[in-house]
Amino acid sequence: MNILVCLKQILDPEVPVRDFAIDASGLQADPACANQVTNIFCENALETALQLKDLHGGKITLLTLGPESAEDALRKGLAMKADEAYLILNDTEQLPDSAATAKALAAAIDKLDAFDLILAGRESGDWGAGQTGGLLAEELSLPFTAFVDQISLEGEERLVLRQQTDSGWKSFSSPKPTVASITNSDHNLPRIPKTRDIIMANRKPVTTWSLEELGISQDSFPTQETKARVRQLSIPEAKSDCEFIEGDSVEEKIEKLADKIAAIARAV
Amino acid sequence: MSDTNFKVITAAFSQDLNAATAGLLGAGQRLANDAGGTHIAICCGSIDSTLSTQISAFGDRVIAIDSEPLARAEPEAWLSCLRSISAQETPDAILLGNDTLSQEITPRLAHRLNGASIGDAQSVTIDDGAIVITRSVYGGKAIADIELTASPAVVWIRAQSMDPADKNAAPGTIETVPLNESADLQSHIIDTHDEVSEGERLEDAQIIVSGGRGLGGPEPFEELVSLAKVLKAQNAASRAACDLGWVPHSWQVGQTGCKVAPQLYLAVAISGASQHTMGIADSKAIAAINTDRDAPIFKHCQFGLVEDFQQVVGPLRDKLSDLL
Ligand SMILES: Cc1cc2nc3c(=O)[nH]c(=O)nc-3n(C[C@H](O)[C@H](O)[C@H](O)COP(=O)(O)OP(=O)(O)OC[C@H]3O[C@@H](n4cnc5c(N)ncnc54)[C@H](O)[C@@H]3O)c2cc1C
Ligand SMILES: Nc1ncnc2c1ncn2[C@@H]1O[C@H](COP(=O)(O)O)[C@@H](O)[C@H]1O
Numbered sequence: 001m002n003i004l005v006c007l008k009q010i011l012d013p014e015v016p017v018r019d020f021a022i023d024a025s026g027l028q029a030d031p032a033c034a035n036q037v038t039n040i041f042c043e044n045a046l047e048t049a050l051q052l053k054d055l056h057g058g059k060i061t062l063l064t065l066g067p068e069s070a071e072d073a074l075r076k077g078l079a080m081k082a083d084e085a086y087l088i089l090n091d092t093e094q095l096p097d098s099a100a101t102a103k104a105l106a107a108a109i110d111k112l113d114a115f116d117l118i119l120a121g122r123e124s125g126d127w128g129a130g131q132t133g134g135l136l137a138e139e140l141s142l143p144f145t146a147f148v149d150q151i152s153l154e155g156e157e158r159l160v161l162r163q164q165t166d167s168g169w170k171s172f173s174s175p176k177p178t179v180a181s182i183t184n185s186d187h188n189l190p191r192i193p194k195t196r197d198i199i200m201a202n203r204k205p206v207t208t209w210s211l212e213e214l215g216i217s218q219d220s221f222p223t224q225e226t227k228a229r230v231r232q233l234s235i236p237e238a239k240s241d242c243e244f245i246e247g248d249s250v251e252e253k254i255e256k257l258a259d260k261i262a263a264i265a266r267a268v
Numbered sequence: 269m270s271d272t273n274f275k276v277i278t279a280a281f282s283q284d285l286n287a288a289t290a291g292l293l294g295a296g297q298r299l300a301n302d303a304g305g306t307h308i309a310i311c312c313g314s315i316d317s318t319l320s321t322q323i324s325a326f327g328d329r330v331i332a333i334d335s336e337p338l339a340r341a342e343p344e345a346w347l348s349c350l351r352s353i354s355a356q357e358t359p360d361a362i363l364l365g366n367d368t369l370s371q372e373i374t375p376r377l378a379h380r381l382n383g384a385s386i387g388d389a390q391s392v393t394i395d396d397g398a399i400v401i402t403r404s405v406y407g408g409k410a411i412a413d414i415e416l417t418a419s420p421a422v423v424w425i426r427a428q429s430m431d432p433a434d435k436n437a438a439p440g441t442i443e444t445v446p447l448n449e450s451a452d453l454q455s456h457i458i459d460t461h462d463e464v465s466e467g468e469r470l471e472d473a474q475i476i477v478s479g480g481r482g483l484g485g486p487e488p489f490e491e492l493v494s495l496a497k498v499l500k501a502q503n504a505a506s507r508a509a510c511d512l513g514w515v516p517h518s519w520q521v522g523q524t525g526c527k528v529a530p531q532l533y534l535a536v537a538i539s540g541a542s543q544h545t546m547g548i549a550d551s552k553a554i555a556a557i558n559t560d561r562d563a564p565i566f567k568h569c570q571f572g573l574v575e576d577f578q579q580v581v582g583p584l585r586d587k588l589s590d591l592l
Contacts, residue, residue, distance in 0.1 A: 013407045017542055017564065020409040029406055098375070099384070099418075125543075127405050127412075128523060130387050134375030143344070143455035146372035149517075160458070164517050165368040166471070166526070168463040174455035183524070186513040227384035227418040231400065233410050242569040244561070250579050257555075257573050257580070258587035264532045264553060265499050265592055268474040 001058035001153075002113065003049040005082065006105055006120045006132070007042040009066050009073040011035075013125035017238065027230045028095055029126070038073040041121025043190035045182035046077055048151060049119055050191065056153065059083045061112065065104045067091050071206055078201035079193035085206045086112070088214065092221060097229070098131035100222030105132070106139035107214035116176045117159065122147055122183040133181030143178045149185035274305025275359040277420075278327070279350055281312065281341055281369050285322045287472045291430035292365045293326040295392060298433075299361060300328070302394050307440075308357060310350070312338045315444050326433035330442045337453065341369050344453040351380050353445060359420050361399055363392065365427035366471075366527060378422035386414060388527075389425045399423075407523055408546030428471045429529040429550035463518050468502060470519070470526040475501035475534075476551075478521060480544075481508035482537025482558065483577065489515055492536060495585040498592060504528070506538045522547035537577050540565025557581075 015034035023030040049060050060082040064070045067090065074085035088104050090096065096104070109118065118140070123130035130146075137144030150162040154173055161172045164183050182188065193201070211218045245260075247253040278296035280289040293309060300307035309327030313319045313334060320332035331353060337345035346369065354362060354377075362377065364370035371387060378385030389401035399421040405412045416423075470476065477496040479489050489503070496503050504526070505519040521528055523543040529550035536557045538544060545568050548554060556565045556572045557580050566572045573580065 011406070013543065014541075015409075017409055020406065022410065029410070099379075122524065125407060128388065128403075128407070130371065131375040131385050134372065135379050135385070138376050138379035144372070144376060145343075145455060147368060161455075163368065166469065166518065168461045168516075168518055170457055170461070171459040172455050173458045178455065183517075184507070184511060185517060186511060189511070227378075227416065228386050229415045229417050230412055231415050232413040233405070235410050238567045240567045242566045243571045244566075245571060245573045250575060251583070253573055253575065254580055254583050254587060257557075257571075258584055258591060260571055261499070261532065261534070261555070261584075262588060262591040265475060265588070268500075268531050 001052055001056050001117060002061075002115045003052065003058065004061045004063060004109060004112070004115045004118045005042065005046045005049050005077070006118070006136070007046070007062055007064045007073045007077055008039045008121070008124050009036050009064065009070040010039045010124050010126040012037045013040075020235065022233055022235065025093075027233055036069055036072065038076055039121050039124045039126075041123060041125070041182060041184065042073075044184045044188045045119040045121050046080055046082060047188040047190045048148075048182050049117070050081060051188070052117070052151060061115070062086065063105060063108055064088065065090050065096065065101055074206050075201050076193070078204050079198040080191055081193075081197060085204070087206055087208045089208050089210055090221065094222060096222035097226050098129045098135055099227040100225035102132050102135035102139050103225050104211065104214065104216060104221070105136055107216060108209060109140060111214065114177065117151070118142070118177065118179045120179070120181045122181045130181075133179060137179035140179065143174045145172045145174060145178070145180045147183045148180040149183050150187055151180065270304030272304055274300065274303035275308060275357055276300040276305065277308045277310060277354065277357065277359040277362045279310040279346075279362065279364055280323070281346070281365070281367060283312070283339075284319060288365045288367070288427040290432035292363060292425065292427040293323065294433040295425055295427070295430045296363050296433075297326055299363070299392055299394070303360070305360070308359070309440070310353065315442050320442050324439040324442050325435045327440045328436070329440050332442055332444055333447060334444070335447050340457060342453055342456055343369060343372050344455060347373050347376055347380070349447060350377055354381050354420065356445075361392070361421045361423065364422070364424040366424055370424045374422050374424045378420075381420055381422070382418060383420040383422050384416035384418040385422045386416060387424045389423050392423055392425060404523075404546050404549075408542035408549075426527050426550070429527065463516050470502055470504055470521065470528050473502035473528065473530050475499050475532045476504050476521075476528055476530045477501050477534045477536065478504040478506070478538060479509055479515075479536050480506040480538030481512070482539070483509065483514070486514040488577065488581070491581045491585070495581055495588070498585050498589045506544050535565050536581065538565055539563050540568060
């Protein structure tokens with residue numbers, strides 16, 4: 001199996017609320033307020049790919065669009081034992097939206113060898129758009145399944161993709177090549193790379209492509225492709241008017257709590 | 269602004285008029301009214317089905333489509349169906365709900381129509397002639413106003429927390445479209461497994477008893493299940509509890525789980541990370557039981573109890589079964 005995994009580097013989503021800040025443009029988070037990390041769902045996607053490779057062999061290629069620092073995300077992926085890595089260098093200030101991102105990723109994929117399976121994360125932990133995987137499938141004219149948590153082979157030509165749904169799961173049969181967006185499950189917790197593999201990964205080559213090399217004009221990216229423009233970003237006020245239930249004993253407190261809950265339950 | 273050519277399409281994939289469908293129709297109706305245009309509601313079923321008749325109270329026009337793959341909720345079938353209706357009608361906005369199918373097809377439909385796609389909209393408005401949505405970003409730590417600069421705007425919304433539609437003065441027309449679908453779906457459903465049945469969906473729950481990592485294992489969840497029984501409530505969980513395999517993922521509430529809007533959300537041993545509280549922001553009341561008075565969850569609570577859940581849950585259930 002030849003698998004491509006799209007990785008995105010993002011601002012650490014675990015940054016506490018009190019440290020979160022917006023930058024001078026007013027349109028994105030201040031990159032100084034937290035570290036850059038690999039989006040967790042991209043790591044779930046890579047883990048899914050690695051398990052398929054463990055079972056059936058093949059090759060895993062990593063692809064990211066981002067600034068030079070995004071190389072760190074690729075290195076970590078290589079340390080987890082992906083085989084090759086490509087960085088589409090984008091150091092423009094305006095954040096690309098999902099439409100522009102999908103265009104650039106698709107242009108890079110067209111330049112690479114054919115894949116059986118292309119994986120993205122269900123969404124990125126910064127903007128949470130959840131659009132890129134589906135858009136990428138359309139750019140490539142391939143089938144797509146969202147929220148996948150398990151993938152298996154169905155003969156030579158097809159794959160079975162298990163989708164987490166609101167109410168349980170569904171399995172889809174899809175011809176190769178296919179695109180899927182991966183969600184977290186207890187099956188795809190990303191493996192922790194060994195120290196030795198981290199060192200080895202630093203010696204592996206990472207190919208960097210400019211947008212121009214992919215036939216995309218550096219000057220008009222991402223403006224020309226953008227379909228969703230951020231007008232304003234604000235931090236919601238954290239209100240704190242919680243009434244803490246007090247009392248002389250736990251029993252008394254539970255009684256008061258039960259009264260409050262019962263009042264609501266009766267009104268339902 | 270009045271633009272009689274402005275068209276909003278809403279597409280509901282459920283088989284009945286549940287809270288999410290009602291909210292979706294409400295959002296579509298209001299958007300169309302704001303623009304002075306038309307609201308077209310699409311549903312699956314025959315022209316004289318209960319659903320299409322019910323929906324006609326809320327749409328200017330209803331398009332009912334009777335098709336086996338659509339009833340089965342095949343994504344590719346819905347994609348080609350919505351694409352051909354949209355090519356015919358050239359809508360300015362297409363609104364979908366927050367079910368799995370809607371989320372999955374939003375980007376693909378937008379791409380096929382050269383439009384813009386976005387998800388998890390908490391509001392959809394027209395401002396200066398542009399469609400602008402509001403959504404939580406950065407795991408709930410910020411709120412963004414985003415303008416969609418290509419048409420149509422294909423948007424999935426938090427349907428169940430939107431106000432339902434008002435009944436039209438007169439019911440809308442109901443029509444069917446001929447479906448010249450080729451049934452050869454490249455990718456298709458081969459198996460479906462429902463852990464919860466319709467009617468038990470978290471999205472529609474009035475009371476939710478939810479548990480987190482602080483419970484320490486799957487066993488205490490059984491106590492929360494029995495507490496929920498007394499309250500006629502549904503159970504839910506944080507992602508941490510789901511990832512640990514203590515409860516199924518369909519229980520997960522938050523940014524990447526269900527977005528719920530109950531009358532009461534009771535969070536037991538949940539810290540209240542922004543990604544979790546993002547899914548409960550529309551609750552009428554939030555309460556928590558947590559040993560840590562500084563846990564962020566209390567910032568979102570109307571009332572809370574700082575205690576060990578082990579001391580509280582059993583007696584609380586007994587007390588409530590006396591009271592209710
Ligand atoms: C991209 C992304 C998406 C995410 N999406 C979601 C999502 O959809 N939903 C979600 O929930 N999370 C989500 N998360 C994870 C989220 O950031 C938190 O890690 C998670 O919500 C923590 O779960 P928790 O509150 O159960 O666990 P913890 O944060 O570990 O909290 C446990 C709490 O239990 C309390 N406790 C411990 N023992 C007791 C006791 N005996 N009695 C009472 N209280 C006790 C502790 O004081 C603590 O507050 C997401 C994260 C990322 C990065
Ligand atoms: N800049 C990027 N580089 C590589 N992959 C990306 C990028 N942006 C988004 N993706 C992929 O698309 C998924 C969903 O992202 P999004 O649509 O932004 O929520 C991510 O988990 C990645 O797999």
